[in-house]
Amino acid sequence: MTAAIAHRGPDARGFFVSPEAGLGHARLSIVGLEDGHQPMTDETGGLTLAFNGEIFNYAELREDLRARGRRFRTEGDTEVILHLYDEMGEDCLSLLNGDFAFALWDGRRRRMMLARDRMGVRPLFHASSGGTLYFASEIKALLRVPGISARIDPISLDQIFTLWAPLAPRTAFADIQELEPGCFMSLERGRTAARRYWSLDFPPCDAPAPVADETEAAAEIKALLADAVRLRLRADVPVGAYLSGGLDSSLVSALAAGMAPRKLDTFSVTFDSAEHDESAFQAQMAAALGTRHHTVACGPGDIARDFPEVIRFAERPILRTAPAPLFRLSGLVREAGLKVVLTGEGADEVFAGYDIFKEARVRRFCARQPGSNIRAHLFRKLYPYLPGLKKQSAQYLAAFFGAGDTAPDDPLYSHRPRFRTTAAAKLFFSDDLRSALKGYDAAEEMAARLPPAFAAWHPLHQAQYLESRFLLPGYILSSQGDRMAMAHGVEGRFPFLDHRLIELAARLPPETKLKGLREKHILREAAAGLLPPAIGQRPKQPYRAPESRSFTGPGEHEYVRECLSERSIAEGGLFNPTSVARLHAKCRAQPVTGYRDNTAFVGILSTQLWQRTFARQGRSIDRAA
């Protein structure tokens, strides 16, 4: 099992075996290079820990523990967890500021505890076989266990083809579950129990603001973000930074450049298509900060070449090619000799940067006067980078964005258009798959999981919750985050996901985050003076990569033809072979492919690759009776 995840920890391997429990660890050495070997057992011999990730505030926690008389044998963060658990049990989790997934064997209580960080940066999967609980950072390790199979879970496929990601604890694999972010699970005397120790919370609509004014809020954000960066620069190896050219990564890089003990290395992807490329902004920012800047070009041919590996590491079907350039980028980091990078990920969730937040606001504005053609023009302002939309009449814009509009108090109001347009790709599902799904509705399951307080939150906060609780861990931090970085043994660190910053931002009034249609307003205020105005005031450009045309241009790869052939599609049993053949032909023939067709193409291709990689033992789904 440990060998299957050697890419996550190429620096060392260690094992702990007792009559009742075993732990294996593949180490990426970042803190405590000499004395941080794992699994680590405490000095009593009763507690043993295998831990992936970092506890960024370990130095402060260790000082507190020392002041209480605790003695340390090592200088790193691993031993801090052991001492804290010894004192507080699972309550220690609330003190940890970090990105972690760990397994702690308490031999005294004969209890195994699994725990995962608040937002879901580090993955943790588990499965049972023959009365034994198995767990690992990646699914491929669990698939080494006899009795754990790679059958696809049809419900998860429906979730991916609606919500972009499975709803944890579900994974793409029917036999395997994920420990949810912010949760821990214990196995004691044959009984398993999972509990949440942290959850994202927002104030009721009528709650008073926690700070006096915007100036004070911006100052507090700036101070907290700087501290989050400072903590995340802690390492016994150099720490670099991803630089997309947008506000978030530029801000993180600017703060890091001012604190790093040596010249900061920054890393960017460039594209040959103008609609995706941000290299001018990246170069401007790198020059302004004086970083040692590294770039890697990503063309459509690169995406197609890397895609099978991307799916092998993502371990799930995906609807977008965006993880592929990040796979290349982490390779560049490794080539440069680094294994830790800061990124700007998380700012769009925490400070309301995504277009979907603005879109929901404009939809509500339009719904007040349904016949208005003037109001619908605002949709054009939201998506200036989508040429297909720019050409549409106001009537069509109103119809597209108002299609199926639900009542304003629908808890999923903000995300309904995305879920609908994504789910349109289910047109390609086979009759057998439809039959297995029995009318299942992924969006309704999501709605059923919302906390009771949700209804009292402001609509923007409701939308932020949906992004942060579901899409962030389910897609952004996994398929685009940990899994692509760890494919090359690179650890991503996310200052915007410091829980202190998340909790402060959640309490701020919605208008400080999305001011009119100005996204991340308060963050821009906080960034004033730290960034060149051209970067600091730049409207958000979503990170995207070329989709179906990456695969269908000249020199189409053999695996694409093979995966989408009528024979392969029929063998897999998940999609309609004739429809897929027509889609493939259409994407080959047309210079521009729409949202639904791109989603379907990438989703189907990735599902076929997923099957080919993991589920070779035959059809993934039984034929309908």
Added chain:
Amino acid sequence: MQDIKDRVRSFVIENFLFGDTSYPLADDASLIENDIVDSTAVLELVAFIEDSFGIVLADADIVPANLDSLSRIAAFVGARVGAQAA
């Protein structure tokens, strides 16, 4: 009129439903509300109408009132073709 509707129906089934003839595509069903077209598909539809029926659509013609169901498209195209022939 029926001929126009049939040709458009065939186009919609082939290009937007990818040959799924079992889909219950009613004459008056909204193509948007039923997720059959997105913003790119509307432009594909316009190109098909122009190429197939020898008419040119002005920006003001490209509205759901003219194009959002088989019936609306047939009525709009029929009127245009008729006016052109007169």
